[in-house]
Amino acid sequence: MNSSVTVRRTSRDNEVSGFFADLVAGLRMADLWQTFAWDEIQQRYRRSLLGVAWIVIAYAMFVGGISIIFSAFSREDGSFFLMHVAIGYAAFTFIVGNITDGCTVFTGARVWIQSIALPHSIHIYRSICRSIFTFALQFIVAAVIIVAAGWRPSLINLMVLPAIAVLLLNAVAIQYLMGLISARYRDVTHLVSSITRLLLFVTPILWVRSDLGNARSQFVDFNPVAHYIEIFRAPLMGLEPRPLSWIVVGGLTLVVWIAAAWAASSMRRRLAYWL
């Protein structure tokens, strides 16, 4: 639909290069997925008085409420704990949100996938665009808290930039992978939602890792989400992220991309049938 050149489709198309071509073609249609994403955000808050401000309000309420109760269990002081929760939970919703949104990224776009031959990746970008918007609003709350806690700019803060880049890179692959798998196997959506509920409690957001004993804190290292949050949160709090976290995140990024490319190469062409 979107090209004036010749389109040729056969049963023997190269699917791996097709996957990357799909990602690039989708990226070029930025205007379309931004419009889609903006419509979706507006629709969600349509006819509510405060509209998008609810994202900020809900987030401030959560962070405030949690900090009042849970900081009592921590050896860290109150402002540290508040920052810890505010940044950590924003990162957590973005990372885990990509997994849960990924489950519906293609099933929710059924009307478009079954009617127009668009690159599948535009639905991925639309979904990520929307979660970035939410993340940005939540981060405003976190930024206010950081400044109020007496922020002193330092070079280590800049480490957050590569962390954001890596999170976005992961988001694309995770959503593509989860989108394909859950379109084919619908049970995955339910599995993911039951795991994410557990993840909120086993990830160092509501508690601080250093408060745990030695053995328990090593157990946390088996939680990949903890590492993704660590590389984003630590530099913002003026701390150096542990090298282990970067190693784990780097390795997982590679794994996720390989898995996405493999899934796309074997499943992408059948997607329209599954919806």
Next chain:
Amino acid sequence: MSRIRVENLCVHYPLYGRSRAAAGVHEVDSDFDRMVRDRKGHVTGVRALQGVTFEANAGDRIALVGENGSGKTTLLQVLAGVYAPDSGMVEIEGRTTALVNINLGMNAEASGHRNITLRGLAAGRTRAEIEERRAEIAAFSELGEFLSLPVETYSAGMRMRLSFAIATAFEPDVLILDEWLSAGDAAFRKKATERMRNFVDKAGILVLASHSPSLLIDTCKRALWLDAGRVRAEGDVKEILQVYGEEMDRRQVGRDERARLQIEAAAEAREASRLKALPRSGRRGPEDAAAPQEVADGYTADTDAAPVPEGIDGLTDAERALAAPDLMNGAGAPAPRRAAARIPALSHAEPDPHNPIARLMRRLARALGR
């Protein structure tokens, strides 16, 4: 320059667990060879297209005819790029716009104007180009102020007007339309037909699937007749429609006959199963005689009586009563009323002879009833 080339195109429509259980019950008929089966004989897919080959060049207006389930829509969806071919090749030169399903390709919660923007962007147009055409689309669709309302408030005809107006406004080289064009009123149909003609005069290609001979003759020159996923014939639209119509009349006669025979066979089988089960119910009190019998009826496959052919569950309660009149009336006054009270609930449930849990439940119910 626009061109469509389709070579030996095959598409298998996978079912993924939908309606697998019913597969074994189907009798073998002319449709048999279109089912893809696994080793156990369960249907895993449908051969929607089996080796379709055709070509269309600039200025061609092709009518797609064929009975329901012959593969017309699947072919259009493959041309639109929605479904990938399982084997064979599809090559399209030129910008393609497809209107295959009226409910698809719109954001129902967004306004008509917003959907013009979305569809324009999806067609690869810039915002400037979209704004340039907006007035024309609004005028052609004749929707007026409705364009600022969400599309979900539109009627089917209004949606169709908007879809058609958008699709043709951006002047695609290849236009693919499914039969829903007939949802429009006479005035719009005339307008649409004219627009399709103009479009093809600009060296575009039109592929139109429809069951309306007048629409096809008005719009198209050539016709492609699809039959069970294969190209049955290709040629002048009037000739093809003539031959197609005759063949369909012939087939319908055969089908009516077969349906009549199936209904008769079903009635016979019911009668046989009833007679066989009668002595057993005789053992119980006369009051209970009717009710358990009716319970068994819906699920004949599980009893040791002869299996009831497919279609029996489609019978209404009245037909059931007709098929077993003495049973409904003979067992005294309270029994028929009780039977009538139970049947509706059961006839809504889908008897699935292969469902092990349902079989277990039936056994339990029968054991408890004794």
